[in-house]
Amino acid sequence: MFSTGHHRILSAITRLGPKSRTDLARLLGLSKGSISIFVRDLLEQGILKEQELIFSQGRPSVTLGLRSDAASFIGISLHTDPATIVLTDPHGEVLARRQIPRETDPERCFSLLAKAVQKVRRHAEPNIGLTTGIGVAQPGFVSRDRRICLASAALGWRNVDVAGELSELTGLPVFVENDTNALILGEQLFGASGECPNFSLVFVGDGIGSTHIIDSRLYRGHHGGAGELAHSPVAFDLQNALPCRCGNRGCLETLASLQSIKGAARSAGLPSEIPELIGLANTGDPDALRILHRAGSALGFGLAQLVQILDPSQVVVLMDAALKDSVFSNVLRQEMEAHVLKRPGTQSTLILRSASNDSFALGAASIAAQHFLFGIDWI
């Protein structure tokens, strides 16, 4: 239907914002003639719209933007227990959302999800674009073709044909992706990092997840294990190195994940819920401060490793809102800066952001959006 030319145009406009035909020709290295034809197709299909006239000398250029009703996308997050289902437009605006219990039995899970998808679609305004696909974000490993869940400890799944089953029930194409990968793809498509060809994202939750966009593409690692920053070693002296559930010692996860923070709080006789712990720290409680300090500096240390090895243009750290506004953040930033090579003007920037409820589901939806907008081989 659409050729790479069409998809490249959509890619540029989604990432860089509205552009004129002449801009696109320059940007993509195509002739104005080709752009003209591609754009006509996209206008006819109701995917682009002529948006704004820019006056200077000569004929005004007309910027082309994505139509909000070009299409719509379903995103499903299985990251935490209430599973989240969202319906978004091509700009990442949430048109409808829903939460349902996350079943671990595949059959029942998919059946509930399919029903929720129907409800979400019916619940949305009538004048939205045709829904073109479903993205699923789930913890664990996923096959390279984005169809099969190879293994997920959290869900207890092995070799579950998620795409096949869910596609059968809903009649829509389904794309499955690891949850943190989905997050960074969402950041790339819907977020502020669209122009960056090289950046990394780290998610701090019960565990720690990381992923990288390299050369504008998701980098999975050779065995699909890139982004195991959680198990990057931070404690060199084995006396202090805590044992990790992975069997090794000194992993970042043993110091900086929410689980480990809660564990440390419990051992110190403090409340193990994060908001309470941060409240205590704010009152100056030395134990609470010590725990948060240690966690923050461990993460900063791990991020410094990442920056030294990959030199991304930016690192986005996504975390609980409470955590983001606590000592944790400050220490994290300080410690990272203390361990990163100083080269003025060419440093990687650190962006701290609080995760929303829909972050993962939005990321999932962005994968379906990518497939619609950019075509199949942009994986």
Next chain:
Amino acid sequence: MFSTGHHRILSAITRLGPKSRTDLARLLGLSKGSISIFVRDLLEQGILKEQELIFSQGRPSVTLGLRSDAASFIGISLHTDPATIVLTDPHGEVLARRQIPRETDPERCFSLLAKAVQKVRRHAEPNIGLTTGIGVAQPGFVSRDRRICLASAALGWRNVDVAGELSELTGLPVFVENDTNALILGEQLFGASGECPNFSLVFVGDGIGSTHIIDSRLYRGHHGGAGELAHSPVAFDLQNALPCRCGNRGCLETLASLQSIKGAARSAGLPSEIPELIGLANTGDPDALRILHRAGSALGFGLAQLVQILDPSQVVVLMDAALKDSVFSNVLRQEMEAHVLKRPGTQSTLILRSASNDSFALGAASIAAQHFLFGIDWI
């Protein structure tokens, strides 16, 4: 002259070894018809040759291989003081070599290099391929177009137009690259890692250099600073963290570089030359053992970080031959394995290799070779 089709064929054959036309069609996703035409051109130009008949059922397939006399390439290493100049064939065989003092004054340096290049070319057998280009491997930062040395502390150069000057003097196209980058490109083209789309290389010398091939392409980092593994932090507890020349504390380089090993040996009143130190360690000297052990485990620790963050298919560590056959290697491997997530069958493999005198020059030559074989946009 040659289209991407030709270059893709050469790329496949260089990396994967001789292949039949049908293999190439399948491998590159082109029709047999196109391959036929491209191959005819390459045979006519004397770049490929029909090599071997493979008999099975049906018409035997004929494998196509690179002709050794298709072309020849100059590689210049400015990595250490005697600069090395080699002339190689397309397989990375050294046809002639020469060493000259490494001048730091650009004018004089280039003039000497140009003369050495002429001598090397004259010195080689007469029946070799036309020399098509010069690669230069040098410490420091290089512009993205591979022409200018932006900054090199070791040479004291800033914004030196290496390609321009050397090209003027020799009449050959010149490609400049950071030394460690040249190393990994040589490994990719001439070495055993050609098939790997994702691998990393770490060089242990006076400093520590690292680079990554991601998706078959050299990854430089967003500011050209990927591969600063040397300044990745390994010492978490600041009491033990040594100050690094970069201004931070606890960098890998403060523990595992040859400089730091020699420094530690000197402080302990031991001989500061590596072979002697290793000799001592072999006799069981506790101080020598301690120093080598600490260096090895620091590097293993850093490599574990790299593996966790990037998940390469393999990590090649290039070092002094003596070092490679010492405790250092064993400890390095152990420490890395102790800190890498265990996932059977999908681990990154560690390859230890001793650096030869020509390693950097060969890497440099491989860049000229890449340009000839793969065309300009493969950077």
Next chain:
DNA sequence: CAGACTTATTTCAGTGGGTAAAATTACGTT
């Protein structure tokens, strides 16, 4: 050993994704 079969390679007439340049459009300015 002839003919059947199999597989590799070449030939050849399209096709689709582009390009380059001329023509057209739509503004401002004089």
Next chain:
DNA sequence: AACGTAATTTTACCCACTGAAATAAGTCTG
């Protein structure tokens, strides 16, 4: 109204590549 400028469209053409048919060069089989 005429002119200058820059954006866009039209038009004629190019070329890399495809798919199918033809050809080549072997093995296998009765």
